[in-house]
Amino acid sequence: MPFLELDNLTKQYGHLYAVENVSLTVEQGEFISLLGPSGCGKTTTLQMIAGFVEATAGAIRLQGRDITHAPANSRGLGIVFQSYALFPHMTVAGNVSFGLEMQKVSKAERARRVDHALTLVHLDAYADRYPRELSGGQRQRVALARALVIQPPLLLLDEPLSNLDAKLREAMQFELRNIQQQVGTTTIMVTHDQAEAFSVSDRVVVMQSGKVMQIDTPYQVYEHPATDFISRFVGKTNMIPSAPGHPQRHIRPEKLRLVAAGSGRVNATVAERFFLGSQWFYHLTSDLGELTVTIPNDGSAPQAPGTVVGVQWDEANMRTLAEGRA
Ligand SMILES: Nc1ncnc2c1ncn2[C@@H]1O[C@H](COP(=O)(O)OP(=O)(O)OP(=O)(O)O)[C@@H](O)[C@H]1O
Numbered sequence: 001m002p003f004l005e006l007d008n009l010t011k012q013y014g015h016l017y018a019v020e021n022v023s024l025t026v027e028q029g030e031f032i033s034l035l036g037p038s039g040c041g042k043t044t045t046l047q048m049i050a051g052f053v054e055a056t057a058g059a060i061r062l063q064g065r066d067i068t069h070a071p072a073n074s075r076g077l078g079i080v081f082q083s084y085a086l087f088p089h090m091t092v093a094g095n096v097s098f099g100l101e102m103q104k105v106s107k108a109e110r111a112r113r114v115d116h117a118l119t120l121v122h123l124d125a126y127a128d129r130y131p132r133e134l135s136g137g138q139r140q141r142v143a144l145a146r147a148l149v150i151q152p153p154l155l156l157l158d159e160p161l162s163n164l165d166a167k168l169r170e171a172m173q174f175e176l177r178n179i180q181q182q183v184g185t186t187t188i189m190v191t192h193d194q195a196e197a198f199s200v201s202d203r204v205v206v207m208q209s210g211k212v213m214q215i216d217t218p219y220q221v222y223e224h225p226a227t228d229f230i231s232r233f234v235g236k237t238n239m240i241p242s243a244p245g246h247p248q249r250h251i252r253p254e255k256l257r258l259v260a261a262g263s264g265r266v267n268a269t270v271a272e273r274f275f276l277g278s279q280w281f282y283h284l285t286s287d288l289g290e291l292t293v294t295i296p297n298d299g300s301a302p303q304a305p306g307t308v309v310g311v312q313w314d315e316a317n318m319r320t321l322a323e324g325r326a
Helices: 042-050 090-101 105-119 136-148 165-182 194-200 218-223 228-233
Strands: 004-014 016-027 031-035 057-063 078-081 153-158 186-191 202-208 211-215 239-240 249-251 257-259 268-277 279-286 289-296 308-312
Touching: 004 153, 016 042, 016 211, 031 042, 031 194, 042 186, 090 105, 090 136, 105 136, 105 165, 105 211, 136 165, 186 194, 194 218, 202 228, 202 289, 211 218, 218 257, 218 289, 239 289, 257 289, 279 308, 289 308
Parallel strands: 031 186, 031 202, 078 153, 153 186
Antiparallel strands: 004 016, 004 057, 202 211, 239 249, 257 308, 268 279, 268 308, 279 289
């Protein structure tokens, strides 16, 4: 029996299918991300699991129990939403303790569990502060501690890091993954950020227009995207023309190498280059069309615009969109 099962879950608003026949099985302890562009139905799917939005059709089963129409507060889930604000008049400890008070947990047990949850998110020294005295990242960690302290069977995260600046966001991604691995709580996160989904998840559910397009490990989604749309949505790609009647071929920018003109598979001219710190990013023009190439900044001199170079790749890294599908 799967831990969580979405069975043809559907949400209709009038004629619009916000979510259409989404089916997914999640094992206990898994970290799953729902990834897709704005409006693809990620949040609506999560809200149906949380019980804040009523499904039009389909079923949600948690540990074998049908919770499709159960009231949100009876589901006992841990929830961290972007807009799920902390109580401003309560201390950090008070915020984390609140859910336990609602559950009538004894005072001693509450103190122990709050302490444990705050240690988990590295905020044990901040128990007596108020939310206004914390940074954005610290506040998000309080929200996470507040969700985890009730030991929910399922943790739901909706863009939990989107209010944080890029550096903090990256640090929190790793922290989120570490905390989830420590506590082992089955987690579903909504994000439109590919790097975020990849860095924390066991599996990624890619959605488009209310439908599931692919469910796979981050590696498989990146290396073997099921559709043209996914290949472009998760990172950049180069579409390589193929003979008429043959499937579309594509290759990732980091799988291309620049070599001396005449010694690659095709010659190309450097149109533009950008310095990204850890790598160089090139736009080239070639007989195959425009090519995008990323080269690690290993200290060697970059190619200047206007230079004619050769472009090389391993055929094993060339993908067709039908490839990798069972
Ligand atoms: N209450 C509502 N009434 C009518 N349409 C809605 C409602 N909520 C969502 N929708 C529509 O359903 C579709 C899916 O919305 P949803 O919020 O699930 O997308 P999302 O993938 O989470 O997008 P975002 O990343 O922008 O939050 C959108 O077209 C949206 O406009």
